[in-house]
Amino acid sequence: MKKDLLTRLNEGPIICAEGYLFAMERRGYLSAGAFVPEVVLEHPEVVSQLHKEFIRAGSDVIQAFTYYGHREKLRIIGKEDLLEPLQKNALKIANEAKDSFKDLDLMVCGDVANTNIFDPNDKNSFAECQKMYEEQVKWAKEAGVDFIVAETISWVDEMKIALKAIKDEGLIAVANYAIPRGEKTRDGYSVVDACKIIEDLGADVVGLNCYRGPDMTMKHLKDIRKNVTCHVAGLPVPYRTTEKDPTFLNIKDAECDCIPGENAFPIALDNLYCNRFEMAEFAKKCVQQNINFIGICCGAEAHHVREMALAIGKNPISSKYSPDMTKHFHHGTDKSLKKVNKEIKY
Numbered sequence: 001m002k003k004d005l006l007t008r009l010n011e012g013p014i015i016c017a018e019g020y021l022f023a024m025e026r027r028g029y030l031s032a033g034a035f036v037p038e039v040v041l042e043h044p045e046v047v048s049q050l051h052k053e054f055i056r057a058g059s060d061v062i063q064a065f066t067y068y069g070h071r072e073k074l075r076i077i078g079k080e081d082l083l084e085p086l087q088k089n090a091l092k093i094a095n096e097a098k099d100s101f102k103d104l105d106l107m108v109c110g111d112v113a114n115t116n117i118f119d120p121n122d123k124n125s126f127a128e129c130q131k132m133y134e135e136q137v138k139w140a141k142e143a144g145v146d147f148i149v150a151e152t153i154s155w156v157d158e159m160k161i162a163l164k165a166i167k168d169e170g171l172i173a174v175a176n177y178a179i180p181r182g183e184k185t186r187d188g189y190s191v192v193d194a195c196k197i198i199e200d201l202g203a204d205v206v207g208l209n210c211y212r213g214p215d216m217t218m219k220h221l222k223d224i225r226k227n228v229t230c231h232v233a234g235l236p237v238p239y240r241t242t243e244k245d246p247t248f249l250n251i252k253d254a255e256c257d258c259i260p261g262e263n264a265f266p267i268a269l270d271n272l273y274c275n276r277f278e279m280a281e282f283a284k285k286c287v288q289q290n291i292n293f294i295g296i297c298c299g300a301e302a303h304h305v306r307e308m309a310l311a312i313g314k315n316p317i318s319s320k321y322s323p324d325m326t327k328h329f330h331h332g333t334d335k336s337l338k339k340v341n342k343e344i345k346y
């Protein structure tokens with residue numbers, strides 16, 4: 001019988017590549033701002049290709065691209081009628097990607113996220129959130145997902161609603177918070193308390209995703225790991241956020257003066273980008289801390305994922321094309337290379 005997520009995590013670390021929204025925006029298939037994954041219906045082949053690139057790079061999980069494909073997001077672009085087809089197609093594309101790698105032991109996960117309508121002072125919003133989560137979880141369950149991730153949620157009370165929707169359907173739940181500046185959830189809980197609350201309510205894996213780069217994520221993961229008994233997840237964004245600017249939502253690029261509006265988020269973060277080795281270091285630190293659900297969020301590309309997978313001892317398909325600088329015309333050591341190209345410094 002196929003091993004479930006928790007059995008897999010008990011055996012060792014897994015990699016989960018995310019970041020589909022940013023990747024699709026960069027490629028020109030959806031618009032920054034609204035960030036609605038219309039590409040799922042308009043160009044499914046592109047989503048399918050990115051799933052495959054992440055799988056080849058070592059992702060053990062195919063996350064159905066339903067992030068921000070929820071009712072509120074479709075409302076804001078006037079396309080609420082596309083909700084169900086979009087959700088179902090995203091799940092179908094993920095399942096098909098899995099089927100095209102029959103030799104690998106891949107898992108497909110559903111995804112629910114920040115609804116952007118949750119408001120602690122508006123009790124109606126609790127019911128609206130519940131409805132949004134329930135419909136998404138139901139479609140994911142129908143598609144046979146292995147588990148569901150609730151992510152990028154900054155309110156404990158919103159996370160509780162998401163968790164209940166997942167658990168009411170009897171599915172494995174991964175609950176990942178996105179923590180803003182100030183190191184607390186929006187409703188004022190410490191990161192550790194927020195994770196403990198949600199673990200006590202039945203979350204199978206708790207942790208952090210998005211907003212923060214590897215260092216600003218890791219500093220909290222260590223505390224979470226010490227204070228919960230379940231598995232812990234860490235999926236930072238591959239950007240160099242700092243103590244001064246712990247998240248990428250309000251960060252500037254001091255070396256560039258031509259960014260409209262000056263905020264580097266979300267489409268001018270390039271100069272703050274982590275390279276593959278920085279992400280590999282994050283993955284190694286996770287393993288050392290017994291944080292076994294290791295991933296990467298907005299900004300991810302396949303080269304990051306491959307290096308992270310290699311760093312924790314996996315052998316991804318695309319490592320066939322790992323760098324071999326011995327054959328480089330200038331830096332290489334291969335005896336057949338021309339000396340004339342090696343004797344200068346460019």
Ligand SMILES: [Zn+2]
Pocket residue numbers: 019152209210211237297298
């Ligand atoms: Zn993200």
